[in-house]
Amino acid sequence: MGDVVIVTGPPGAGKSTVSTALAALLHPSALVPGDVFFSFVRRGAVDPWLEEAAEQNAVVTESAGASVGRLARRYDVVYDGVVGPWFLPTFLSATGLESVHYVVLLPPLSVCVDRVASRTNHGFTDLPAARHMWESFRSSVDGIEQHVVEESMTPGDLAALIARRVGENSLRYARSAAASS
Numbered sequence: 001m002g003d004v005v006i007v008t009g010p011p012g013a014g015k016s017t018v019s020t021a022l023a024a025l026l027h028p029s030a031l032v033p034g035d036v037f038f039s040f041v042r043r044g045a046v047d048p049w050l051e052e053a054a055e056q057n058a059v060v061t062e063s064a065g066a067s068v069g070r071l072a073r074r075y076d077v078v079y080d081g082v083v084g085p086w087f088l089p090t091f092l093s094a095t096g097l098e099s100v101h102y103v104v105l106l107p108p109l110s111v112c113v114d115r116v117a118s119r120t121n122h123g124f125t126d127l128p129a130a131r132h133m134w135e136s137f138r139s140s141v142d143g144i145e146q147h148v149v150e151e152s153m154t155p156g157d158l159a160a161l162i163a164r165r166v167g168e169n170s171l172r173y174a175r176s177a178a179a180s181s
Helices: 015-025 035-039 051-071 088-095 109-117 127-140 155-167 175-180
Strands: 004-008 029-033 076-080 099-105 172-174
Touching: 004 015, 004 088, 004 155, 015 029, 015 076, 015 155, 029 035, 029 051, 035 051, 051 076, 051 088, 088 099, 099 155, 109 127, 172 175
Parallel strands: 004 076, 004 099, 029 076
Antiparallel strands: 099 172
């Protein structure tokens, strides 16, 4: 059975770059880009950062979690996507696992906004939504501070730090924590 590492944070936090580097450190590994699950919804899709997207987001989160849980039967899985603390119990339950490793990349707002503004060939460039999502993460990490990484380092060094913390179990989030939240 492999480990699952959820690398999350607001747009522009560096999730995809760090997740790719982290998956390269694990063997055998699978890298699951969470945005793919939102792309499955064709007609009737609602921008996921809007309030009216709650039901859609729950279904997509459950689908992603179930897929990740299945992959974890064989691989260490790095999930690169937006799984805010408010959806972590839903994701974990859908995996069928007892625990996952959870890391929130949360660089300063200005860093995230600058990265989103300078993106090319990326589907998400909505600056007001990026700010809103950063605020949502910042206001939701009380009580899970051990999962927040704000360090400023290269993606490779950050991936190595996360891999070390996974080995130490300092990023583990278990069902028992989900039941008490």
